[in-house]
Amino acid sequence: MTEIYNFGVDAISCHAWNRDRTxxxxxxxxxxxxxxxxxxxxxxxxxxxxxxxxxxxGIDWSPKTNRIVTCSADKNAYVWTQKEDGKWDPAWxxxxxxxxxxxxxxxxxxxxxxxxxGGRVIAICYFASENNWWLCKHIKRPLRSTVTTVxxxxxxKVLVAGSTDYKVRVFSAFISDIDDAPGTxxxxxxxxxxxxxxxxxxxxxxxxxxxxxxxxxxxxxxxWVAHNSSICVADATxxxxxxxxxTEHLPFLSCVWIGSNNIVAxxxxxxxxxxxxxxxxxxxxxxxxxxxxxxxxxxLSAMRKFQSLDRQARNETNDNALDSMHQxxxxxxxxxxxxxxxxxxxxxxxxxxxxxxxxVLCVILxxxxxxxxxxxxxxxxxxxxxxxxxxxxx
Amino acid sequence: MSRNDGRKDTSASxxxxxxxxxxxxxxxxxxxxxGGVGAPTGPDENEILTLLSQYPLQSSRGKNxxxxxxxxxxxxxxxxxxxxxxxxxxxxxxVLLSIKSNQMDDCLAQLDRDLVDVLMKYIYRGFEIPxxxxxxxxxxxxxxxxxxxxxGCIVRVFSDSKRA
Numbered sequence: 001m002t003e004i005y006n007f008g009v010d011a012i013s014c015h016a017w018n019r020d021r022t023x024x025x026x027x028x029x030x031x032x033x034x035x036x037x038x039x040x041x042x043x044x045x046x047x048x049x050x051x052x053x054x055x056x057x058g059i060d061w062s063p064k065t066n067r068i069v070t071c072s073a074d075k076n077a078y079v080w081t082q083k084e085d086g087k088w089d090p091a092w093x094x095x096x097x098x099x100x101x102x103x104x105x106x107x108x109x110x111x112x113x114x115x116x117x118g119g120r121v122i123a124i125c126y127f128a129s130e131n132n133w134w135l136c137k138h139i140k141r142p143l144r145s146t147v148t149t150v151x152x153x154x155x156x157k158v159l160v161a162g163s164t165d166y167k168v169r170v171f172s173a174f175i176s177d178i179d180d181a182p183g184t185x186x187x188x189x190x191x192x193x194x195x196x197x198x199x200x201x202x203x204x205x206x207x208x209x210x211x212x213x214x215x216x217x218x219x220x221x222x223x224w225v226a227h228n229s230s231i232c233v234a235d236a237t238x239x240x241x242x243x244x245x246x247t248e249h250l251p252f253l254s255c256v257w258i259g260s261n262n263i264v265a266x267x268x269x270x271x272x273x274x275x276x277x278x279x280x281x282x283x284x285x286x287x288x289x290x291x292x293x294x295x296x297x298x299x300l301s302a303m304r305k306f307q308s309l310d311r312q313a314r315n316e317t318n319d320n321a322l323d324s325m326h327q328x329x330x331x332x333x334x335x336x337x338x339x340x341x342x343x344x345x346x347x348x349x350x351x352x353x354x355x356x357x358x359x360v361l362c363v364i365l366x367x368x369x370x371x372x373x374x375x376x377x378x379x380x381x382x383x384x385x386x387x388x389x390x391x392x393x394x
Numbered sequence: 395m396s397r398n399d400g401r402k403d404t405s406a407s408x409x410x411x412x413x414x415x416x417x418x419x420x421x422x423x424x425x426x427x428x429g430g431v432g433a434p435t436g437p438d439e440n441e442i443l444t445l446l447s448q449y450p451l452q453s454s455r456g457k458n459x460x461x462x463x464x465x466x467x468x469x470x471x472x473x474x475x476x477x478x479x480x481x482x483x484x485x486x487x488x489v490l491l492s493i494k495s496n497q498m499d500d501c502l503a504q505l506d507r508d509l510v511d512v513l514m515k516y517i518y519r520g521f522e523i524p525x526x527x528x529x530x531x532x533x534x535x536x537x538x539x540x541x542x543x544x545x546g547c548i549v550r551v552f553s554d555s556k557r558a
Contacts, residue, residue, distance in 0.1 A: 120422075144422040165422050166555070205471070205511075206555030228553040229546035246507060248544025251553075269545075 002325065002358075005350040007036055007043060012344040013056065014332045019063035021336060026344065027056040033070055035088070051078055051090045058104040058115075065110045069093075071101035077115050077125070079134060093134040095123045103149050109156045111178055116147030122161055124173050124193065139171050139194040149212045153219045157183035157190040158197065160222050162210025168224050168234070170198040186220050186236035200234050200242055202226045211267065212254045221277075223263050225252035231265055231275055233283055245283040249273070254333040256341055258355060262286070264341055266330040270322055272343055272353060289358055290324045325351055436482035437468040446492055458493050459501040465489050466509045469516070471556035483558060486516045487528070495534045502538055514539050514547045515558035 009028035016025045023037045023046070033049040033056055052072035061068050068080040068088065075097055078090040095101060099118030106113045112126040115136070120143045123136040145165035152159055152173075159173040172190030174182055182191030187198055202208040208228035215222055223233045229251045232244045250268035258264055258274075263283075266272040271290040275283050321327065328347035335341050339355045415421060445461035465486050470478050490513075493501055505513065517539065520532045539547065551557075 203554070205550070207553045209553075226553075227549070229549045246511065246546060246550065248546040250545055251549055 002354065003352045004325065005043060005352075006348060007034065007045075007350070009034070009348050011328070011346040011348050012332070012350060013346070014059050015334065015342070015344040015350060016059040016061040016068070017334060017336065017342070018061055019066065024350065025059050025061055025068055026350065027059060027070075028348075029055070029346070031055060031072065031074075033059060033068075046086070047088060049080065049088055049090070052076065054100075057100065057102050060104050060106050060113065062106045062110040067106075067110070069104050069106060069113050071104040071115050073100035075099065075101060075117075077101055077104060077123075079113075091134060093125050093136065095125070095136055096138070097121055097123060099146070102147060105150050105152055107152045107156050107173075108154050111156075112173075112175060114150045114152065114159055114161075114173065116150050116161060116163075118146040120145060120147070122147055122150060122159070122171070124159070124175060126175055126178050128177070137175060137193055139173070141194070142196065142199075143169070148210055149224075151214050151222075153185060153187070153215050154217070155183045155185055155219060158185055158187055158219070160213045160215060162213040162224050162226075164209040166202045166206065166208055166210070166226075168200045168202065168210055168213055168222065168232075169196060170222070171195065172197060198234070198236070198240050200224075200232075200240070202232070203228055203230060203244065203246075211252065214255050214257055214263075216257050217260055223255050223257065225255045225265050225267065227251045231255065231263065231283060233263075233277060233281070235281055238281060241281065243277075243281055243283050245275070245285075247273075247285070253329065253331045254343075256333045256335050258335065258339065258341060264289070264333060266333055266343055268329050270326045270328060270330060270345070271324045272330065272333065272341075274355070289353060289355070290326075291358075291361075292323065292325045325349075436470040436473065436478045437465045437485055439481070439485055442485055442489060446489065458489070458497060459504050461489050462493065462501050462513075463504060463509065466505070466512045466516075469512050469558065471512070471515070471554075471558060479558075483516065483519055486558075487520050490516065490520065490535060491528055491531055495531070498535060498538050502542060507543065510539060510543050511547050511550050511554075512558070514543065515551050515554070518551050519558040 007026060011029040013027045013029040023035055025033055025035050027033050031050065031052045031054055035046045036043040037046050052074055054072050054074040056070055056072045058071045066082060069077060071077040077093040077095055079093060080088040080090050083089050095115060097117040097119045101115050101117050103116040104113060112124055115123045115125060122139040125134050125136040128135045143163060145163050147161050147163045149162040150159060157174045157179060159171045162168045170187050172192060172195040174190045174193055182189060202210060208226035210224055210226045213222055213224040220237050221233055221235045225231050229249055230244055230246050231252060232242055234240055234242045252265040253267035255263055255265040261277045263275045264272050265275060271288060274286040274289055276286040277283055326345040326347055326349060328345050330343045330345045332344045333341055336352060340352060342350060342352045344350045442461050442465050445457040470482050473479055517532050517535050520528060
């Protein structure tokens, strides 16, 4: 159902997979990047990359050209290429920013990448082959605060950015030096760098830092999650209409699209949740993907229960384990395949989830529960609906 | 100069009080992010008080819920005028405190999710300025709202910039 990996680190702040998912780059919440390879006897640490001076804020691994780009609070970004002996070689990128670099993403064609920064700029970087050097151009207006997240449109020329000024903005990221022809998408014409194509406030109530944005696979929709526990989708083909769902959970920190109508979001509540979009474009909660039961402490018995009641006048035992797979905030989700995704968390675990298996198991589990307990039929149908909603997508 | 004096010099931090960002033209202003501000005047006090006073003559599903919905719908959250906000707050708290705990569920059933979020903002505002017995009553409200909207609506009390 799910695979849980541990790399012997206390926390993972971000991670990225290589093309065939045999290797993973993780940041253990400091200035290092570790590359691990999957072997028959578990994960093997291949290399620890220590070029950054401060906390690494983002990692992205390009599948086709096999390059890793990293950015850090030390205001630098490096593009790492693999040498013949398998070691990674850093190339410094001239970002020209005066605050921390906060996020980084390769473009779909992998000929440029975007770096968001605390200095209210986005740097679009590309390789100038005549100088053998990574150059960048800036998008400045109308960004008013730290850029926390970026994502690329599949056409390689449009970029979406979320920021701590409570806004999500869609920009043209057309670089005349390397892009052949201006692009046309439902978001608009992209023929000059930095043209603002769309701008969305996170909520009419004001507030809520944007934590993560993502283009749908077709590029016509964007989804974002913010600190007011909301999940929102804007659709360019429907006149930039925005659908907002204010959830009852703690804020989400990361979101990815799985297929064209499903979004997986996870964050401070430590569990990934599946949201779907119906035919009217409305977002609805589809299912909770983590059905882990709380681990019972060995020897949990009537005796123990009475002991705790007696000593602390409390009805529960004093364990603080969470009712979920991850025991701390999930801060990075990555798509692994059409129906799989991976989450990394501050508890140091990396978990790969398979939606197909999860949904089938949910239905089976529910059937068993119904048979063995006196669950009311109505309640059962309600639960079954949720699981089937999940099943429909895979 | 003695060593001591030198140390005093380096600990001087007056220069740090200069906010270099204020000289940037691209500065972030909270009002910009909030969008245009209209001129909300807040709820109509007479109307609310009339609704509240009608209560004893009506059935239990009577005018209290109406008063609550009306006061929450016209909440001047984006208003910059503190006086309007304060009078709206006092009125909302009056409505909240006049609804008895056995009527709360009925009232909450008539609110949509957005109004529940506004309600939570006023509950927290009420905790800030307690009066005799108000906090215990608001805690009952808090519990019932929490059961509907979960921690999400508490997060929104703190993260939304348009506050009660």
